Amino acid sequence: MRDLLSHRVAATPDAEALVLAGSGESLTYADLDARAEALAGRLSGLGIVPGDHLAVVLGNRAGYVALVHAAMRLGVRLVPCSDRLTATELAPKLAAADATALVCGADTEALAVAAALDPAGDADDADERPAGDDDGGNAGDDSHADGDRPGWRSVDGFEPARVADDDPDASPRPVPVVSLDDPADDRAVGIDAAPDGEVPSVRWGRADPLLMLFTSGTTGDPKLVTLTVGNVLASATASAFRLGVLPDDRYLATLSLHHTGGIMPLYRAALYGTSVVLRSEFDAGGAVDDVRRYGVAGVSLVPTMLSRMLDARGTLPGCLRAVLLGGAPAPDALIERCRDYSVPVHPTWGMTEAASQIATARPDEAFERVGTVGRPLFWTDVTVTGPDGEELPPGETGELVVSGPSIAQGYYGNPEATDDAFTADGALRTGDVGYRDEDGYLYVLNRVDDRIITGGENVDPGEVAAVLRAHPGVDDAAVAGVPDPEWGERVAALVVRSDPELSAAALEAFCRERLAGFKLPRTVAFAEELPRTDSGTVRRPAVRDRLERVADADAGTDPVEADPAGDARDPEDATAADDGDGDSGPGSDDGPDTDDESAVDDADGDRDGGDGDRSDADANSP
Structure with missing residues (x-):
């Protein structure tokens, strides 16, 4: 198959693909296809080829959406990274992903340059560097004179970071930085300065790796989930079976696109032929207003976000058919509040390793069985296991083990973590503890390990x-x-x-x-x-x-x-086995995906993401 967007534009070119919530600008699939094609050509002109790993550190914007589809058109693996990390947190993730290049924007350029080109230098100061600092924050530092600073001042010397195939032990080159905007740092290359290259004819199989997403892990040893085309298609299909999809549906994307719950709606929309309403960041009242203004049918949220939206506007507009709620356990009081105000909440349980949802309850199920996350989605099997791996009967609590076509097969470059989390036959030991009732409804109680989930974000x-x-x-x-x-x-x-x-x-x-x-x-x-x-x-x-x-x-x-x-x-x-240093099990991030940054802005600005802003939402799932 070709990339999803090329199939969609051939089928419904004039259908709405994207609405930018802030401005109301609307793009058809033909418009989005043109942007993706142009971007793919420029990346090709910089030497990006099929099989490369293209890392991204951007906020939610139209260019990010085009980049998602441009990457698939080029046959490269996309590696979304949080724009709320510090450079010292981002640098090891680029290394773990074997990133070929890093795409940024004006607001993330200093972070990108510090992490990719100066990881051992002034990375900690990246967030405090002025956007217009031509030296990327190194003004006055003679250790990086123009002649010997790593980086590229023109496209002529731009070289993707790859280790030679015949010398896998060779030291990797610095990861080149490409900006979608005019770069302020001369070590980054502006995409508009890149020559037009030939976009190759790429054919995808279901087993081909499509993207790699980070879950919880220490900064020095982050875990990357490799999701294939088949994983994403199976998840999207099963989700549509459970939630329902209509041709004119609009889905509000208010989660950061580096999370499963943020990026999956983009792939799903291209598959379904529906539209995405994209917010640059979460604002409780503004999100409710956008639902009403644009007639949104679905949205992915973590519990804190939904609670704040209800606080801001009392209830949600009647056009909504599905509020996919995950990323952290939903308090019973919140579910009851949704029942009282006729909010169509769908509590969900999922993980990055499952390409999003594993189980999802419909509103009537959620209201009748408060605490349930519903039954497993189509094609997905969930087993409750005991200490020795034995299957437990209904009502007994144990670890939840998941299998099916949406489940990833492991962590990139981390065979030890893969062996710990996945069984010999490919089932995922989730690290979540729960039980199934006599009618097959799942209840997720806590984690086998001690991972902290704060505002829908996993913290090791x-x-x-x-x-x-x-x-x-x-x-x-x-x-x-x-x-x-x-x-x-x-x-x-x-x-x-x-x-x-x-x-x-x-x-x-x-x-x-x-x-x-x-x-x-x-x-x-x-x-x-x-x-x-x-x-x-x-x-x-x-x-x-x-x-x-x-x-x-x-x-x-x-x-x-x-x-x-x-x-x-x-x-x-005496049985406590975790001293707080380990990462024992996969990151439970879905529902909207729980795994790197925060899901909501704190009204007093106290829960900032390193740069004073806690605006992106981590929710790995819906």
């Missing part, structure tokens, strides 16, 4: 703990999630200080330079030592209990001294 406690331990005034640290009435969970840390004068504010400033905003510890407590088992493992239940008490007592204000470490050999905690 080990990554945060490692950053805290890197502070010279910290001897040790453990990180856990504590309940938060708005975000579901917040990141909290129990810290053992070597410097008694170290404050929570100093720790936050240190972490802010190294972590995205949604990963920052919002509750910090200090203790003389961490509670541990006989084997030396941190007793995470004990850590969590203490942090919950601190959070309750202080309401997230000034940190306090935790109570003494106490008996570190409490038998009830």
Whole structure:
């Protein structure tokens, strides 16, 4: 088959493909096809060829949508990355993905250049560099004179980053940066300056890798899910069977496009022949207004987003047929609120590894069986397993194991993680704990591991703990999630200080330079030592209990001294096996995909994504 857009434009060229919510500008499939073709030609002119890995760090915009389809037309794998990461977080992801080139825009150029071309230099300062700084933030730094800085000042020397096939151990070249806008940094190349190249004739098979999406993992060892054409087609088809699709449907895309729940609607729209209404960022009242203004039929949200939309406007417009709600557990009170105000909520459970939804409940099912995520989608099998992998009967709780054509076959470049998460026959051990009732409805309760889900985003406690331990005034640290009435969970840390004068504010400033905003510890407590088992493992239940008490007592204000470490050999905690450093299991990110950045803007701007803005929504699924 050819790329999806080429098939769609041949079938319905005059159908609406995209609406830009901010301006109301509308593109037909013929318009979108022309933009994708032109972009594919320019990328080809820069030397991008089938099989390359094209990384992207952009906010939601029309050029991103065109790039999604241009990548498929060229036969390259798309690697969407969050535009809310710091350069130190982005750089290892580019390396893990073997990125051939990195596409950015004016607002992400400094981040892209710092991560791709200067990963060992001033990466931490990327977010503070002025957009017009020709030196990418290195003004006055003689270590990068014009003659020896990595990068390209014209397309003539532009060279995609590839390791020679005959020398796989060779050091990779710097990842070249391509901007969709006029670059301010002379190390980036503007796409408009690229020559027109020949767009190859590419044919896709169902087993061919289409894109690679990141799930939770430490900054130094991010995990990449490789999704094939077959995975995406199976997921889109099964979703349509469950939700229903009409030819004139419009779907509101308010999640960031680097998430499963943000990017999948683009592929699905091309398959269905429907339209996407694209928002540049999430705003609760504005999203409701856009639903009404554009007659939107469906939208993907995480619970915090839906709650804020209801707070802003009371209810949602009657044109909506499907509110796909995932990315984090939906509170029962929110489902009941949807019932009372006739909101067509579809609680869903999914993961990046499943190309989106695994199970989805229709509104009547959600209201009658509060807490359910429905039955598995068509072609998808879910088994509840016990400690030894045995299948458990209805009503018994165990790990949920999923199989079917939408399930990825592993993590790119990470055979150990693949072996841990996938069975010999290709089933995915999700790491989620739940049960199935007698009628086949699924209920997801928690995680096998201790991953934190805050505002629909997955946070690896080990990554945060490692950053805290890197502070010279910290001897040790453990990180856990504590309940938060708005975000579901917040990141909290129990810290053992070597410097008694170290404050929570100093720790936050240190972490802010190294972590995205949604990963920052919002509750910090200090203790003389961490509670541990006989084997030396941190007793995470004990850590969590203490942090919950601190959070309750202080309401997230000034940190306090935790109570003494106490008996570190409490038998009830002897089974705790995660010291907060590991990443044990796949990232549960879907529903709208939970896996990298935050889903919503905080009204007071306190939960920023490293650049003071928490506007993109992570929701891996719908």
